[in-house]
Structure formats: structure tokens, C-alpha cells
Amino acid sequence: MRYFLELSYDGTPYHGWQRQPNAVSIQEVLENALSIILRVKTEIVGAGRTDTGVHAKQIMAHFDYHDSLDYDDFRYKLNSILPTQIAVQCLYKVRDDAHARFDAVSRSYEYYVHTQKDPFVSNRSYYFKKPLDVDLMNEAAKLLLNYTNFKCFSKSKTDVKTYNCTITEAIWERNEDQLIFKITANRFLRNMVRAIVGTLVEIGLQKLDVKDLIEIIKSEDRSRAGYSVPAHGLYLTKVEYPKKFIR
Known part of the structure; x- marks a missing residue:
């Protein structure tokens, strides 16, 4: 099953969205948090790749998981372990071929x-x-x-x-x-x-x-x-x- 996360973040302490080997990114922090909660290694795809220091009031990202999720409970748990600069606003279930980046209009x-x-x-x-x-x-x-x-x-x-x-x-x-x-x-x-x-x-x-x-x-x-x-x-x-x- 594919899910969309609606997120916001303060980009000040991060080296942009995209995961990179020698710096902490938004994507890395989110993937680590998702992997802890879902108990399986989880990758996430964002709607865009903001640069170092750029903020997001609203951005979408998608990930796949094999089972149904309780939206409110999942959001609560994810926000509990994410740093203060990153917040999950909503969780949506979408069709399996939906893409956070390529389907954005x-x-x-x-x-x-x-x-x-x-x-x-x-x-x-x-x-x-x-x-x-x-x-x-x-x-x-x-x-x-x-x-x-x-x-x-x-x-x-x-x-x-x-x-x-x-x-x-x-x-x-x-x-x-x-x-x-x-x-x-x-x-x-x-x-x-x-x-x-x-x-x-x-x-x-x-x-x-x-x-x-x-x-x-x-x-x-x-x-x-x-x-x-x-x-x-x-x-x-x-x-x-x-x-x-x-x-």
C-alpha cells in the first residue's frame, strides 16, 4: 500500500531534503523515524528537493507499507520521535502507482x-x-x-x-x-x-x-x-x- 505524508519543516539545521553521505538531511531523518515505527527499512520520496537551509510549510512525500495504518495513531507516534524542526500534518492512502514528485501539477x-x-x-x-x-x-x-x-x-x-x-x-x-x-x-x-x-x-x-x-x-x-x-x-x-x- 502507498501512503502520502503531508509535512512541514524548518530547514535551518539540515542539508536540504535529499539523503547524502556526509550530512544530515530531511529525507534521512524521516526514513530513520519511519523505519523505527514500521519496524522495517522504509524509503520515502519527496515532492521536491529543497536545498540546504530552505524551509517547507507544506510538502508531500510517499512511502510504501504492506498493511493498513491508523492515521491519527501513526501521526502521533511519528511526531513523537521526529525532531522539533519536522512535523507530520496528515497521512493519506493513495493508489499504488501515485508518485509524490511526478504526479504533482x-x-x-x-x-x-x-x-x-x-x-x-x-x-x-x-x-x-x-x-x-x-x-x-x-x-x-x-x-x-x-x-x-x-x-x-x-x-x-x-x-x-x-x-x-x-x-x-x-x-x-x-x-x-x-x-x-x-x-x-x-x-x-x-x-x-x-x-x-x-x-x-x-x-x-x-x-x-x-x-x-x-x-x-x-x-x-x-x-x-x-x-x-x-x-x-x-x-x-x-x-x-x-x-x-x-x-
Whole structure:
């Protein structure tokens, strides 16, 4: 039987989602906890591979188990042994061929920037002192919806078959001393959101013109785009699946 876990986590102390030999990852911690509770070695597949320090307000992951599980009891036991930075929100039974990564139809991220020094958000938001023209940043963000090839925002030497992504939302919102960039697409390339935010910040500083974004995208050259903003301001906020996908 296949199950989906709905999770949230603070990525600060972890080296991203994916298991790796010499660092502690979200995947490793979850697999160890699942193996203890289920009493059998259990592997888990996530909806995405967040980088070191990136957070998730909502992410899905799947695992297989031969028997039925009591949802509330299982969630309670799993949360009891997981560290405080990782929480299981829900457990769902799905069809046996359901895939947390490949069946997702959209993913949403948010990037947080605070413009006044605040020790309580310093590990979860990017402190940026200089004034930014949010109107210019939003004007540029709208242009992203007109394109699909985002190789210019992709980390180099990444193993992908295509750089095409369909962005359906890209907008900056202001809440007093906080700026939030919201973006939704069917898929994202490695480092894509952080590179987009860095480019939009340079437009907000008027180091780049709004029209420069068009040339950057068409160039397919990562060196033409802006810098990659720090990971700790980035959150995966929602992963969506087809209707009636989850039982």
C-alpha cells in the first residue's frame, strides 16, 4: 500500500531534503523515524528537493507499507520521535502507482525579505537594508509569465531534460517592513526561485532595467541573471495534485 505524508519543516539545521553521505538531511531523518515505527527499512520520496537551509510549510512525500495504518495513531507516534524542526500534518492512502514528485501539477514558493533589523526572523527571512522599488519588481515579475525557458535561472551542471517551466503566478506583496515574493509553476529548476528573486532585487535597486529581464531570459545564460539570494528566506508553501488524487 502507498501512503502520502503531508509535512512541514524548518530547514535551518539540515542539508536540504535529499539523503547524502556526509550530512544530515530531511529525507534521512524521516526514513530513520519511519523505519523505527514500521519496524522495517522504509524509503520515502519527496515532492521536491529543497536545498540546504530552505524551509517547507507544506510538502508531500510517499512511502510504501504492506498493511493498513491508523492515521491519527501513526501521526502521533511519528511526531513523537521526529525532531522539533519536522512535523507530520496528515497521512493519506493513495493508489499504488501515485508518485509524490511526478504526479504533482504545481508547486508554490514564497521568499521573505525584511527591511528592518529583527532578531526574531533573522534565520527565516533575508534582511535587506537598501530601499527597493517594489512597483518595478512587480512589473518585471509579470514578464515571467510570458516565457517558459528559464535556463538563465538554473544552477549550472544540473541534470535535467528540459529547462521549460510554466509560471502561473509571480508577485511581490508588502506587509509593513516585510516583502514576500510569491511564485507558482508546474515545476522549478534547481536554484531557480532564488536566482529570480536576486534578479528582481537588482531591478528594485535599479541596477537592472525591467526590459533587461527579457534579454536575460532570452540569453539562457546564468551569468547574465542576478545573484542567488540566501536560502533561509525561501519556503515551499504548497504542492498540488489532480482532483480526487488522494483518497
